Amino acid sequence: MEWLSVLLFFAVCAALLLGYPVALTLAGVSLIFAGIGALFGVFDTSYLLTVPSRLFGIVSNTTLIAVPLFVLMGVILERAKIAEDLLISMSAVLGRFKTGLGVSVIVVGMLLAASTGIVGATVVTMGLLSLPTMLKRGYSPSLASGAICATGTLGQIIPPSIALVLLGDVLSSAYQKAQLDLGIFSPDSVSVGDxxxxxxxxxxxxxxxxxxYIWGVSRFSPQQVPAKGQENEHASLRSLLVALAPPLILIACVLGSILLGYATPTEAASVGAIGALFLAGLKGALNASTFKYVASETTKVTSMVFLILIGASLFSLVFRGFGGEELLKSFFTSLPGGMFTAMLLVMLIIFLLGFILDFIEITFVVVPIVAPILIVMGADPIWLGIMIAVNLQTSFLTPPFGFALFYLRGVASQLVKTEQIYRGVVPFIVIQLLLLLIIAIAPPIVTWLPSIIYG
Known part of the structure; x- marks a missing residue:
């Protein structure tokens, strides 16, 4: 019976590859397997009796309320063209330096990632704004496209990130389950703030x-960057500070309220949404068209997230009903090398799944299954969450199926070739794998600051 759970997992992946909607695939395939299993007496239907309480718990989860609020904040900032103003000002000031534009793209991409937390939005926005300029200034197509794709994926790891919000909710449940499996009854948990x-x-x-890396390219492969910077007599530090202040203040308010203990992540998300509305109002970007667009986009993304979460909950219940969880637990604990081997295998599986699934599906489908087992085996839940986030970020860059590559190719197909995009992201993939290795070797890089702030 346990091997039916493995067959269920591969059936879901096959249906997704055929192009069926993720949420409906997760729920539909799971219910079909449950029905067949019940018909042959190999599935305990009592697992499905918990579905109503599960669904109620999802829609009433206060942590997940942060998702629509952060999405709202990101969509407003995108519509108000905050990033566009910042990129223009920073490029003008730093343009006199040889790699000034490349540095500007990475810094603005970082701020945009921290403001929106949505990989697709960041890659598309930076692709439309900066790629034509970088090519015109003399940057090689591979370096320009690689830098844009890489900075776009920073939305996975730089807070406030929607990916971290979802991971925090899943890991909190996984940590509590692991505690129960160990016979520990503790009120401690893992939060999104952690x-x-x-x-x-x-x-x-x-x-x-x-x-x-950008500096290294300019030093050791100068043909990939302009021979010299471009002077701009109208550039001023004041214009840069004026453009830089709004996103920095907004990010500081959101993260600062969390770090100082004044607000939960959900409350901080509401601060960010209100702040984004205020900034858009100052720019004169608030009108009926903007409100309609923002409401529509926020509703679409939020509906997608919650519908996928509902489908993933059904999948996890049926997977557990077939004994899949016990099968995985016995498999991981029997591996030579203990947690190291188990963690390496899980990271490899998540990396490969990142080619065909979005981070939302992986977070809701895979993480709830493997996280409790790894935590029982000794993995720190905060360290585990960041490892997964960086891993997914890397898989989104890796050819030929990386999502970030598809986003850029969609908006820049006339400017760069697919081959150039693939070649450009390779060094950034190596950099991200290096970061993953550093975190794996030195977990305090992740765990030290939370232990100082939250004890």
Whole structure:
């Protein structure tokens, strides 16, 4: 019976590859397997009796309320063209330096990622704004497209990130389940705030590594960057500060309220949404068209997330009903090398699944199954969450199926070739794998700051 759970997993993956909607595939295939299993007496239908309480728990989860609020914040900032103004000002000021535009793209991409938390939005926005300019200034197509794709995926790891919000909710449940499996009854849990704080150092380290790579290219492969910077007599530090202040203040308010303990991540998300509305109002971007667009996009993304979560809950119940959880637990615990081997295998599986599934599906389908087992085996839940986030970020860059590559190719197919995009992201993939290795070897990079702030 346990092997039916494995067949269920591969059936879901096959249906997704055929192009069926994710949420309906998760729920539909799971219910079909449950029906067949019940018909042959190999599935306990009592597992499905918990579905109503599960669904109620999903829609009433206060942590997940942060999702529509962060989406709202990102969509408003995108519509108000905050990033466009910042990129123009920073490029003008730093353009006099040889790699000034490349540095501007990475820094603005980082701020945009921290503001929106949505990979697709960041890659598309940066592709439309900066790629034509970089090519015109003399950057090689591979370096320009690689930098844009890589900075776009920073939305996975730099807080406030929607991916970290979802991971925080899933890991909280996984941690509580692992505690029960160990016979420990503790009120302690893992919060979204823990992941936000834990992601700060790795996220900033990744940005620094990107900047060092751009500098290294200019030093050792100068043909890929302009021979000299472009002077702009109208550029001024004041215009840069004016453009830089709004997103920095907004990010500081959101993260600061969490780090200082004044607000939960959900409350901080509402601060971000209100702040984004205020900034859009100052720019004169609030009108009926903007409100209609923002409401529509926020509703679409939020509906998608919650519908996938409902489908994933049905999948996990049926998977557990077939004994899949016990099968995985016995498999992982029997591996030579203990947690190291188990963690390596899980990271490899998540990396490969990142080619065909979005981070939302992986977070709701795979993480709830493997996280409790790894935590029981000794993995720190905060460290585990950041490892998964960086891993997914890397898989989104990897050819030929990386989502970030598809986003850029969709908006820049006339400017760069697919081959150039693939070649350009390879060094950034190596950088991200290096970060993953650093975090694996030195977990305090992730766990030290949360332990200081939250004890």
């Amino acid at each position: 992941l936000f704080v834990g992601a700060l150092f790795p996220g900033l380290l990744l940005v620094v590594l990107y900047l060092l």
